[in-house]
Amino acid sequence: QEQNRELRGRLEQLKKERNAIILAHYYQRDEIQEVADFRGDSFLLAQKAAETDAEVIVFCGVHFMGESAKILAPNKTVLIPDERAGCPMADMVNVDGLRRLKAQHPNAKVVTYINSSAEIKAETDICCTSANAVRVIESLDAEEIIWVPDKNLGHYVQEKTGKKLIIWEGYCNTHDMLTVKDVIEMKAKYPEAEFVVHPECRPEVVAMGDYVGSTTSIIDYCRKSDRRQFIVGTEDGTGYQLRMDSPDKEFHFATKFLVCPNMKVNNLKKLVKCLETMKPQIYVPPAVADKARTSLERMLQVR
Ligand code: 13P
Ligand code: SF4
Numbered sequence: 001q002e003q004n005r006e007l008r009g010r011l012e013q014l015k016k017e018r019n020a021i022i023l024a025h026y027y028q029r030d031e032i033q034e035v036a037d038f039r040g041d042s043f044l045l046a047q048k049a050a051e052t053d054a055e056v057i058v059f060c061g062v063h064f065m066g067e068s069a070k071i072l073a074p075n076k077t078v079l080i081p082d083e084r085a086g087c088p089m090a091d092m093v094n095v096d097g098l099r100r101l102k103a104q105h106p107n108a109k110v111v112t113y114i115n116s117s118a119e120i121k122a123e124t125d126i127c128c129t130s131a132n133a134v135r136v137i138e139s140l141d142a143e144e145i146i147w148v149p150d151k152n153l154g155h156y157v158q159e160k161t162g163k164k165l166i167i168w169e170g171y172c173n174t175h176d177m178l179t180v181k182d183v184i185e186m187k188a189k190y191p192e193a194e195f196v197v198h199p200e201c202r203p204e205v206v207a208m209g210d211y212v213g214s215t216t217s218i219i220d221y222c223r224k225s226d227r228r229q230f231i232v233g234t235e236d237g238t239g240y241q242l243r244m245d246s247p248d249k250e251f252h253f254a255t256k257f258l259v260c261p262n263m264k265v266n267n268l269k270k271l272v273k274c275l276e277t278m279k280p281q282i283y284v285p286p287a288v289a290d291k292a293r294t295s296l297e298r299m300l301q302v303r
Contacts, residue, residue, distance in 0.1 A: 004031060007272050011035055014275040020056035020079075022271070023048055025065065026215045027237035027263040032060045032081075032271060039241060041215040042114050043131040047300060049073050058275060059282070062087045062262050066282040067118045071289045072296055078282040081270035085262050090115045092170035093149035098123050101146055105166060108144035111136060112295065115172075116149060118284045121292035124148075127299040130199055131214035137161045139302050152176065156199040156206055174260040175200035178233055182255045183208050186231045190252055196221060197233030197254075205233065222246060235260050 023045050024036035033039050038048050049057055049069035056077045059066040064087055066080040112124040128136035137157050147154040149170030158165050178201050196218045197209035206212055211221045222230050223245040233254045242251045
């Protein structure tokens with residue numbers, strides 16, 4: 001506690017010295033979310049990175065999020081507390097594989113989930129997040145659409161839009177772990193609860209949801225709902241904002257395995273250290289960033 005207080009004091013000082021903003025994903029540890037200037041899901045954080053006046057962006061999330069911030073704000077310094085915070089789903093698609101698929105479908109548009117590398121975004125027509133995936137697909141006038149890399153979100157979007165997608169076989173190791181059996185057990189234990197679920201979960205689990213949405217929309221839904229109890233089908237860090245918004249409601253995570261180890265690699269100590277040393281910085285080769293930027297900017301324009 002004492003050490004955290006000291007770290008928070010040092011952080012405030014460094015933020016001013018460096019003219020820095022701290023962005024934190026809802027899956028970060030509480031000790032990081034507590035000190036963030038802005039908390040959000042992937043979409044809101046990308047938007048914030050694109051808009052900020054700060055000179056330094058400290059991105060508390062996983063590597064692809066820092067890369068997206070750097071692509072959208074190329075003149076800013078983007079720091080990440082620990083560069084080993086990766087996303088296994090983002091690593092499930094590589095450039096050669098995607099190029100081969102594009103060659104098989106030369107007229108297809110490529111829609112890429114933001115959980116992907118800068119190199120993949122550079123091969124993409126338009127990006128999306130879980131918050132705007134349906135709208136992004138609906139905005140396209142294309143005979144064929146290649147969808148990378150999340151098969152679960154792809155199935156959800158396909159169902160919502162009625163458009164057939166060519167779906168890559170990637171998935172989130174954390175959300176994909178949640179099973180129908182887990183949800184049945186939780187519903188039996190908490191029969192009054194609503195089940196809110198992220199579309200990165202398996203289709204059969206998503207189908208059980210009383211509400212399906214991105215992390216921010218799940219938080220908004222629970223705040224506005226009249227219900228007092230929720231079974232939550234997304235990453236455990238979301239509990240920080242859920243409890244803050246609705247201290248009188250009960251949130252039960254659907255299993256104890258809904259924890260993304262990559263997101264938890266960052267901590268308060270590393271956050272302070274990265275601002276002190278200005279390392280590790282996110283670097284994206286300018287030629288890649290220039291190509292990738294178009295796909296992210298197109299996404300930000302979809303309403
Ligand atoms: P959102 O931030 O869009 O809810 O996505 C969840 C996620 O897994 C981010 O890595
Ligand atoms: Fe990647 Fe899943 Fe972790 Fe998000 S929660 S960073 S998609 S592994």
